[in-house]
Amino acid sequence: MTPERFAFFNHLIDHRQLDLTLVNDGIHKQQNLSAILRTCDAVGIARIHRVFDHRSARTFRGTAAGSHKWVDVVTHETSSEAILPLKEQGFQIVAAHLTESSVDFKAIDYTKPTAIVMGNEKFGVSDEALALCDHVVTIPMIGAVESLNVSVAAALILYEAMRQREHTEAFGVRQMGEEAAQKLLFEVTQP
Amino acid sequence: MTPERFAFFNHLIDHRQLDLTLVNDGIHKQQNLSAILRTCDAVGIARIHRVFDHRSARTFRGTAAGSHKWVDVVTHETSSEAILPLKEQGFQIVAAHLTESSVDFKAIDYTKPTAIVMGNEKFGVSDEALALCDHVVTIPMIGAVESLNVSVAAALILYEAMRQREHTEAFGVRQMGEEAAQKLLFEVTQP
Numbered sequence: 001m002t003p004e005r006f007a008f009f010n011h012l013i014d015h016r017q018l019d020l021t022l023v024n025d026g027i028h029k030q031q032n033l034s035a036i037l038r039t040c041d042a043v044g045i046a047r048i049h050r051v052f053d054h055r056s057a058r059t060f061r062g063t064a065a066g067s068h069k070w071v072d073v074v075t076h077e078t079s080s081e082a083i084l085p086l087k088e089q090g091f092q093i094v095a096a097h098l099t100e101s102s103v104d105f106k107a108i109d110y111t112k113p114t115a116i117v118m119g120n121e122k123f124g125v126s127d128e129a130l131a132l133c134d135h136v137v138t139i140p141m142i143g144a145v146e147s148l149n150v151s152v153a154a155a156l157i158l159y160e161a162m163r164q165r166e167h168t169e170a171f172g173v174r175q176m177g178e179e180a181a182q183k184l185l186f187e188v189t190q191p
Numbered sequence: 192m193t194p195e196r197f198a199f200f201n202h203l204i205d206h207r208q209l210d211l212t213l214v215n216d217g218i219h220k221q222q223n224l225s226a227i228l229r230t231c232d233a234v235g236i237a238r239i240h241r242v243f244d245h246r247s248a249r250t251f252r253g254t255a256a257g258s259h260k261w262v263d264v265v266t267h268e269t270s271s272e273a274i275l276p277l278k279e280q281g282f283q284i285v286a287a288h289l290t291e292s293s294v295d296f297k298a299i300d301y302t303k304p305t306a307i308v309m310g311n312e313k314f315g316v317s318d319e320a321l322a323l324c325d326h327v328v329t330i331p332m333i334g335a336v337e338s339l340n341v342s343v344a345a346a347l348i349l350y351e352a353m354r355q356r357e358h359t360e361a362f363g364v365r366q367m368g369e370e371a372a373q374k375l376l377f378e379v380t381q382p
């Protein structure tokens with residue numbers, strides 16, 4: 001590995017956001033999943049959670065080009081199975097959901113450990129997931145359409161999180177343990 | 192029409208951004224086009240431009256649910272045909288493009304009349320379009336993937352534009368002439 005490439009990977013590892021994650025609560029279109037994975041990688045997310053969508057029962061195939069070594073996707077049977085362990089680890093749970101009682105997505109403090117819950121293309125976030133959320137946020141829309149594409153909505157929230165995190169002292173300070181970092185470095189540099 | 196609905200439509204018309212537009216420079220996946228149209232509607236854009244993609248030669252079919260009456264899509268044969276009239280009308284032309292010499296997308300003043308140029312899924316923004324641009328912007332990415340999905344990238348830039356515009360005095364002041372507003376109101380209230 002060239003020194004440039006080594007420096008590049010170290011930079012990536014220093015900026016991995018172990019305390020930021022996404023819970024895909026039943027999103028099933030392949031193109032949306034792939035767009036979301038690319039965005040997660042772009043903001044430094046190491047692992048996301050996926051609730052198996054029983055309504056459409058599709059299987060998850062493939063990954064976004066280049067991101068599969070970097071972003072882990074953990075599959076769960078139910079929303080609770082995905083969300084409860086995150087709550088125990090101290091993550092605030094923020095659902096992106098279109099409802100009257102939600103707050104502007106920019107009003108949340110994303111510098112705290114945060115899991116963003118995104119809903120199914122047609123049915124939105126499940127009631128089971130909503131019951132476990134600390135906050136429900138909406139991205140303001142001034143037009144006539146009812147909702148944004150789910151990968152677009154996820155990106156707007158994740159980049160808002162990054163915008164806030166960039167201004168903290170912890171930004172760029174390695175969160176990953178030495179062993180995990182070495183393991184990742186080894187994996188990504190394998191052909 | 193109920194008074195609530197009338198007030199809703201008037202609010203939309205007051206927030207239409209006639210001096211903000213998007214030039215789709217050869218994007219051809221239907222799902223991306225549809226996601227972009229929804230986002231354009233959500234930030235109040237009235238009209239976007241589309242350069243026919245000769246490389247893939249697909250025709251544009253359909254529109255995003257609910258947005259077709261609100262967002263006009265004007266098709267052009269070449270990038271110049273789309274961009275030159277906008278330049279003449281005083282729009283600054285901002286290409287979203289991944290290159291070393293580009294600037295952070297947040298560094299641009301989007302309160303000026305602005306057209307955002309988005310590129311093809313595979314080939315990016317065309318050389319013809321790049322030659323006509325005033326600025327080239329990139330959305331920072333700290334991971335390993337090479338680019339974001341095009342509809343995700345468009346949304347991040349358009350919502351940054353809205354973020355800036357929301358803080359100006361002109362925000363919410365009707366830009367549309369009375370006649371155009373009445374015509375639109377008539378159209379959208381037709382079944």
Ligand SMILES: C[S@@+](CC[C@H](N)C(=O)[O-])C[C@H]1O[C@@H](n2cnc3c(N)ncnc32)[C@H](O)[C@@H]1O
Nearest residue numbers: 096097118119121124125138139147148150153
């Ligand atoms: C296409 S939307 C689902 C719409 C569904 N009909 C509903 O009312 O929930 C898919 C997901 O994208 C996210 N989403 C889309 N637009 C949003 C917005 N403006 N604010 C917050 N989340 C949004 C939510 O997570 C939603 O569950």
Ligand SMILES: C[S@@+](CC[C@H](N)C(=O)[O-])C[C@H]1O[C@@H](n2cnc3c(N)ncnc32)[C@H](O)[C@@H]1O
Nearest residue numbers: 287288309310312315316329330338339341344
């Ligand atoms: C999938 S990308 C095209 C990638 C293409 N291989 C290239 O290098 O240009 C499609 C379009 O999305 C936009 N885009 C994607 N990621 C971007 C980023 N990080 N910054 C700016 N624009 C981006 C650009 O308009 C680009 O032309």
